[in-house]
Amino acid sequence: MGKFRQIKRWLGRLSFKTGMAVAAMSVVCYAVSFAQMLLPISLEVKGALWVIFFGLAKTCQYSALLILGKAGTEKLKSYFSKQ
Numbered sequence: 001m002g003k004f005r006q007i008k009r010w011l012g013r014l015s016f017k018t019g020m021a022v023a024a025m026s027v028v029c030y031a032v033s034f035a036q037m038l039l040p041i042s043l044e045v046k047g048a049l050w051v052i053f054f055g056l057a058k059t060c061q062y063s064a065l066l067i068l069g070k071a072g073t074e075k076l077k078s079y080f081s082k083q
Contacts (some may be wrong), residue, residue: 011066016075019067029057039069 033053037046068076 008066011063012069014067016068016072019064019072023064026060026064027055029053029060033057059063 030053033050033056036049036053039046064075
């Protein structure tokens with residue numbers, strides 16, 4: 001459990017811009033995980049690619065949440081509520 005706390009602390013020290021970049025990568029990985037289904041490749045390869053990219057998307061998503069933290073999410077909420 002100590003290693004998880006170290007990683008969480010390290011991610012929490014990263015900047016807001018870094019958090020937004022990681023969140024954007026999450027969106028890209030989600031898109032690729034489903035878009036690759038249109039490729040003319042075997043079902044086994046499609047399944048493997050889906051697992052890889054969907055897993056990356058989830059990892060990026062949760063990492064972005066840890067980076068942004070509560071202050072970052074409040075900043076995002078106020079930005080989108082103004083628009």
